[in-house]
Amino acid sequence: MSGAILKLDNVHSYYGRIHALKGISLEVNEGEIVTLIGANGAGKSTTLRTISGLLHPREGKITFEGQDISHTDPHLIVQRGLGHVPEGRGVFPKLTVRENMELGAFTLNDRAELERRMEYAFSLFPRLKERISQKGGTLSGGEQQMLATARGLMLNPRVLMLDEPSMGLAPVLVELIFDIIKQMNEKGTTILLVEQNALMALSIAHRGYVLQTGKIVLSDTAANLKKNETVQHAYLGVE
Amino acid sequence: MNRFAGTVNLRELLRPVGQMLVFSLASSVVLSLIVIVLALIMDQTVVGETLLARSKVSLLTYTLVNLPQVILDGLTIGFVYAAIALGYTMVYGVLEFINFAHSEIFAVGAFVGVELLIVLQIYGMLEGGSLIGAYTWLIIAILAGMIGAGLLAISVERVAYRPLRGAPRLVPLISAIGVSFFLQDAIRLIESLTTGQFHRIIPTFGNFDERLTFGQIPIGDSVIALGIQVKSIIVIIAAVLMLVGLNYLVNATKVGRAIRAVAQDRATASLMGIDVNRIISLTFLVGGALGGAAGVLYALKFTRIDPFVGFFPGLKAFTAAVLGGIGNLTGALLGGIILGMLETFSGTYMSAFTMGAAGAEYKDIFAFAILILVLIFRPHGLMGENVAQKA
Numbered sequence: 001m002s003g004a005i006l007k008l009d010n011v012h013s014y015y016g017r018i019h020a021l022k023g024i025s026l027e028v029n030e031g032e033i034v035t036l037i038g039a040n041g042a043g044k045s046t047t048l049r050t051i052s053g054l055l056h057p058r059e060g061k062i063t064f065e066g067q068d069i070s071h072t073d074p075h076l077i078v079q080r081g082l083g084h085v086p087e088g089r090g091v092f093p094k095l096t097v098r099e100n101m102e103l104g105a106f107t108l109n110d111r112a113e114l115e116r117r118m119e120y121a122f123s124l125f126p127r128l129k130e131r132i133s134q135k136g137g138t139l140s141g142g143e144q145q146m147l148a149t150a151r152g153l154m155l156n157p158r159v160l161m162l163d164e165p166s167m168g169l170a171p172v173l174v175e176l177i178f179d180i181i182k183q184m185n186e187k188g189t190t191i192l193l194v195e196q197n198a199l200m201a202l203s204i205a206h207r208g209y210v211l212q213t214g215k216i217v218l219s220d221t222a223a224n225l226k227k228n229e230t231v232q233h234a235y236l237g238v239e
Numbered sequence: 240m241n242r243f244a245g246t247v248n249l250r251e252l253l254r255p256v257g258q259m260l261v262f263s264l265a266s267s268v269v270l271s272l273i274v275i276v277l278a279l280i281m282d283q284t285v286v287g288e289t290l291l292a293r294s295k296v297s298l299l300t301y302t303l304v305n306l307p308q309v310i311l312d313g314l315t316i317g318f319v320y321a322a323i324a325l326g327y328t329m330v331y332g333v334l335e336f337i338n339f340a341h342s343e344i345f346a347v348g349a350f351v352g353v354e355l356l357i358v359l360q361i362y363g364m365l366e367g368g369s370l371i372g373a374y375t376w377l378i379i380a381i382l383a384g385m386i387g388a389g390l391l392a393i394s395v396e397r398v399a400y401r402p403l404r405g406a407p408r409l410v411p412l413i414s415a416i417g418v419s420f421f422l423q424d425a426i427r428l429i430e431s432l433t434t435g436q437f438h439r440i441i442p443t444f445g446n447f448d449e450r451l452t453f454g455q456i457p458i459g460d461s462v463i464a465l466g467i468q469v470k471s472i473i474v475i476i477a478a479v480l481m482l483v484g485l486n487y488l489v490n491a492t493k494v495g496r497a498i499r500a501v502a503q504d505r506a507t508a509s510l511m512g513i514d515v516n517r518i519i520s521l522t523f524l525v526g527g528a529l530g531g532a533a534g535v536l537y538a539l540k541f542t543r544i545d546p547f548v549g550f551f552p553g554l555k556a557f558t559a560a561v562l563g564g565i566g567n568l569t570g571a572l573l574g575g576i577i578l579g580m581l582e583t584f585s586g587t588y589m590s591a592f593t594m595g596a597a598g599a600e601y602k603d604i605f606a607f608a609i610l611i612l613v614l615i616f617r618p619h620g621l622m623g624e625n626v627a628q629k630a
Contacts, residue, residue: 052510053509054509054510073509073514074506074509075509075511075512075513078509078510078511078512079512083510084510086506086507086510090504090507092499092503092504092507093503094499094503095496095503099496099499102493102496103497103508103511103513104511106493106497106511106512107511107512151511155511155512
């Protein structure tokens with residue numbers, strides 16, 4: 001085996017009868033930022049949901065740090081250090097910002113360490129600190145997105161999967177989020193990133209996979225994908 | 240940081256006490272005013288004259304002297320309803336599902352507690368002992384009821400609900416009704432086989448049946464003794480402790496945070512590392528234990544239990560939960576108190592206000608009429624939130 005910390009081997013997933021993933025194979029190496037790009041409905045979020053155990057593959061194998069997690073429950077996968085920031089409003093609407101953040105570190109039993117991580121997350125997102133006792137549901141869409149990402153930081157996982165972290169954010173904040181992702185990566189967190197904003201994603205990623213209707217149609221280094229004509233036409237808006 | 244956490248926790252302990260005081264006071268005042276106004280209006284009419292002729296007391300006097308006792312009784316039964324209602328509302332909050340077997344879990348709690356006391360009585364443990372001994376045995380009986388009912392609730396969820404979790408919402412509901420009938424008959428069978436009869440009477444021990452009197456009010460021919468039974472005080476204290484404890488568990492602990500997270504979004508909760516199935520089991524355990532304790536308290540207050548003892552309290556507590564806003568813990572408390580008060584008020588005054596035409600047996604009409612009215616104008620209950628968008 002190579003240095004892959006996370007590996008999918010011919011993974012098939014279904015939503016009821018809908019065949020959503022049709023044999024996905026991919027690898028994420030330790031220390032990398034890998035991005036999944038593709039149109040709406042290509043199966044990007046489904047891939048993440050399958051990895052984190054919300055959906056179990058009907059065929060194929062998922063290994064994390066060399067161990068098969070294809071049929072492991074989500075909470076056990078999180079406990080192993082594989083985090084997932086779900087798409088959109090994964091914020092608990094009736095819990096305060098603080099409670100949401102504390103849940104991010106649910107697997108952690110060290111109170112002091114929790115406070116330290118929360119301080120760090122708030123230093124990146126000072127806006128959230130101002131809203132600390134507000135209910136999650138009363139935050140704006142952008143603030144909720146920030147909260148979801150900040151909550152992902154609380155776990156301090158080995159591998160963090162982020163699903164559309166820039167969705168609904170103003171351009172300045174998109175830059176901020178991508179900066180933070182890069183910083184996290186430099187601090188040693190491996191990142192698997194799903195993004196609509198393919199250009200931004202490819203500009204911070206090391207490698208990328210292109211998904212189309214449940215299959216991987218292309219994989220290369222981020223730099224090469226950026227130059228690839230098909231990718232440019234389909235996902236980067238280059239005529 | 241620790242100081243911050245400390246103050247928050249204290250607040251979570253005091254908040255439900257404050258709510259209980261406010262709800263109890265508000266419902267007492269409102270209902271008292273209503274009956275006083277009614278009495279003032281009707282005193283000079285044929286209604287007042289009838290009562291005067293029959294009992295030599297004016298309707299207004301009759302209303303006023305009965306008030307303190309009615310309020311005490313109403314609160315006692317109201318807190319019992321609230322404790323049962325919490326079981327419905329917790330399970331609904333987490334699974335959006337009405338656990339119709341909760342009334343039988345309550346009944347099982349009552350039977351476990353009562354049977355334990357009966358056994359203790361047979362072995363002579365309850366006799367002649369000091370008051371401390373009696374209270375210790377009562378607490379042990381309540382704990383036994385809690386454990387029995389809690390474990391039963393967990394098993395019911397495992398066997399009858401969990402396999403149906405992905406099914407359409409009606410399916411687990413029907414399963415719950417099935418479990419309810421099953422448990423009723425199971426209790427009956429076990430009791431019939433082991434004791435030859437299926438109703439049981441809680442042993443008399445301690446000073447629970449004594450009545451503390453605060454004074455006597457002479458009205459007309461008779462005298463009304465104002466007082467409260469010791470067991471009513473025990474019921475109120477125990478229920479208040481449980482409500483405060485539950486509120487603390489849910490709102491001020493890590494486990495409680497996990498319960499609320501699972502209630503709001505199960506998938507995301509699992510991504511936080513929360514074992515959703517364990518939290519659901521825990522919810523059933525806690526709800527069942529509260530129901531079981533309420534069962535023993537109910538048996539203490541009303542002395543006789545049978546396998547169907549859960550039906551009416553269960554239905555009323557379910558009503559209380561819906562009235563307050565199902566899924567909302569404070570709502571269950573409010574609904575329980577309102578329902579208990581309404582029931583006692585109408586039970587006491589209905590006869591006098593209708594010249595004896597409708598007696599206490601019609602007391603439930605009011606409670607359920609109020610429920611229907613509330614639901615027409617506030618479909619989510621008094622404190623409920625719109626859960627429709629939660630899907």
